[in-house]
Amino acid sequence: MILYLMCFFLFLVGLYGAITKRDLIKIILAIGIMGYSVNLFLILIAYRSGALAPILEKGLEFSMVDPLPQALVLTSIVIELGITALLAALAIRIYEKYDTLDITKIRRLKG
Amino acid sequence: MILSQFIFVPLFAAFLIALVARKRENIATAIALIATGWIFIFSLIAFFKLPAEAGMIMKTTSGWKIPFTIALVLDHLSAFMLIVINLVAFFSAFYAIQYIKHFTGKWNFFALFMLMLAGMNGVALTGDFFNLYVFMEISLISAYALVAFGTESEELEASFKYATMGAITSTMILFGIGILYSFTSTLNMAQVGQTIQANPSNKLLFLVYGLFIAGFGLKTALVPFHAWLPDAHPSAPAPISAMLSGVLIKTLGVYALIRIFFNIFGAPPVVLTILLLLATLSIVIGGFLSLVQWDFKRLLGFSSISQIGYVILGFALGTKLGILGGVLHLLYHSIFKSLLFLDSGAVEYATGERDIRKLGGLAKKMPVTSFTNMIGTLSIAGIPPFNGFFSKLIIIIACFAAGHFVIGFIAALASIVTLAYFLKVQKHAFYGESKLKNNFEKVPFTLKTSMIILAVLCLVSSLLLIPSVRQTTVQPIVDAVWNATQYIDKIVPFLGSV
Numbered sequence: 001m002i003l004y005l006m007c008f009f010l011f012l013v014g015l016y017g018a019i020t021k022r023d024l025i026k027i028i029l030a031i032g033i034m035g036y037s038v039n040l041f042l043i044l045i046a047y048r049s050g051a052l053a054p055i056l057e058k059g060l061e062f063s064m065v066d067p068l069p070q071a072l073v074l075t076s077i078v079i080e081l082g083i084t085a086l087l088a089a090l091a092i093r094i095y096e097k098y099d100t101l102d103i104t105k106i107r108r109l110k111g
Numbered sequence: 112m113i114l115s116q117f118i119f120v121p122l123f124a125a126f127l128i129a130l131v132a133r134k135r136e137n138i139a140t141a142i143a144l145i146a147t148g149w150i151f152i153f154s155l156i157a158f159f160k161l162p163a164e165a166g167m168i169m170k171t172t173s174g175w176k177i178p179f180t181i182a183l184v185l186d187h188l189s190a191f192m193l194i195v196i197n198l199v200a201f202f203s204a205f206y207a208i209q210y211i212k213h214f215t216g217k218w219n220f221f222a223l224f225m226l227m228l229a230g231m232n233g234v235a236l237t238g239d240f241f242n243l244y245v246f247m248e249i250s251l252i253s254a255y256a257l258v259a260f261g262t263e264s265e266e267l268e269a270s271f272k273y274a275t276m277g278a279i280t281s282t283m284i285l286f287g288i289g290i291l292y293s294f295t296s297t298l299n300m301a302q303v304g305q306t307i308q309a310n311p312s313n314k315l316l317f318l319v320y321g322l323f324i325a326g327f328g329l330k331t332a333l334v335p336f337h338a339w340l341p342d343a344h345p346s347a348p349a350p351i352s353a354m355l356s357g358v359l360i361k362t363l364g365v366y367a368l369i370r371i372f373f374n375i376f377g378a379p380p381v382v383l384t385i386l387l388l389l390a391t392l393s394i395v396i397g398g399f400l401s402l403v404q405w406d407f408k409r410l411l412g413f414s415s416i417s418q419i420g421y422v423i424l425g426f427a428l429g430t431k432l433g434i435l436g437g438v439l440h441l442l443y444h445s446i447f448k449s450l451l452f453l454d455s456g457a458v459e460y461a462t463g464e465r466d467i468r469k470l471g472g473l474a475k476k477m478p479v480t481s482f483t484n485m486i487g488t489l490s491i492a493g494i495p496p497f498n499g500f501f502s503k504l505i506i507i508i509a510c511f512a513a514g515h516f517v518i519g520f521i522a523a524l525a526s527i528v529t530l531a532y533f534l535k536v537q538k539h540a541f542y543g544e545s546k547l548k549n550n551f552e553k554v555p556f557t558l559k560t561s562m563i564i565l566a567v568l569c570l571v572s573s574l575l576l577i578p579s580v581r582q583t584t585v586q587p588i589v590d591a592v593w594n595a596t597q598y599i600d601k602i603v604p605f606l607g608s609v
Contacts, residue, residue: 011286014282015279018275018279024271027275031278031279034279035278035282038282038285038289041286042289042292045289045293066296068292069289069292072241075241075245076244079245079248082248083248083252083274083278083281086252086256086274087271090255090259090267090270090271090274091271093259093262094264094267094268094271097264097267098264107268108264108265108268109265109268109269109272109342109346
């Protein structure tokens, strides 16, 4: 249980960072942290204490970890890579245009 | 019917464009047009081949039984969404052929466009939670890139805002999916629904509701989550604005909300109440914020928030009449809002100006744009014979029938506000004295054609309300939403054991 709570705490740390930080790079990192916490959560769901890797062999009976969330985590890591790369590219282009990474100074849109 | 063609045709087209058509832009255009045309025709065939009585086609993507494979499910709701998506996509692609000349990297544009389309079709078809997330991310990432397509400072800023908010809420959705998986040990929507309806009082579900309302609510741009829309939608090139406002917020937002909360969770009353309140807020706040806008496309963006409020309001009432209104308003809004965005794009193409105070007297110079814009205005404001009138009327009547008198009254008043801000556009941009200093460019052929056809559709789609037509077209969709368990019951025979 404590693991789940810490995992949720990590999620909240990411959320807090994404909401309160003013630096584009820090926001990107905070979103990354949120992603990690969810990946960790998926892995925690799959975990069974004392279980082995899910490879079946004839004549052997043992408890296995759930392989499906592990496959999901691989996919979600790739998706997060895509998003992080896109955000970083946008941040670089924004820096070229505005000469700053501070979001309080990047305010040409309003309304 | 090969269901996966709706996903792999645009996906294949996107990669083909990136591989083959880098130097030859005509080939990129041809591939995009053929692919969008192809799936548009097949989406129509798919809808009319479904049997009217609770028809459903289910295909698995491999030879395995359901819990071990990804299922693609086509029922009337998803077939209807396919038609809406591909209709707008085809005309936007056709419009883009000549519009996109002002930008560099035409092949880039079409490749991203096709990727976004593949993602949206995937969302409409999938019967699997994680698959929904993956397709949603495919279309969102290409949407972020397309919003920043002009790479001007405002566009980058809007795109970063959209991407940040989108990424945060997508993470929340994935978190919700994780909780659902730990609860039900399956990702298949029908099986999740079965397990949940067997023990519906689990407290953990409320966390999932919250995560999903925040996640999909942001994609829908319901009011507390709306801040990105008026920046992102106007910043994109006009055909993409039409796609984003016309179908992206509906597929990723409204469709996903309806599918998950109605068909899987069985329309829990607490969620319906929350959606009802958010929808009313959206109608009012979106409407009043549009009143004070002077940027043509930004005004349309705020108006999208208000109109999407009507769609959600219809569904959230949970009565048959309300759902009918919601379904119709979803279709009609995708038609007239994409028409209006294409008009604003034509104005920008011709004059290079988006501020309606600096325009004026365009009615004489661009008769086609002015006329189609007038039709779009009348439709969205709800003037009878045009389609918007009927859907709004049904939603408002449904409000009164369900006993929500205050909300019905607000919805009726907000409709007048809609008329007010669109008449403002008409007055300042299309009539009066011309204040234009820039050179005037003629509106090319493909822009005009797309706008005229969509304007005609604004009138023709009202015919869906004729009772005999309605019985065979709209009624099955309403039933698919309303009979919450029908979706699950239909899939059960295909299920293997968990």
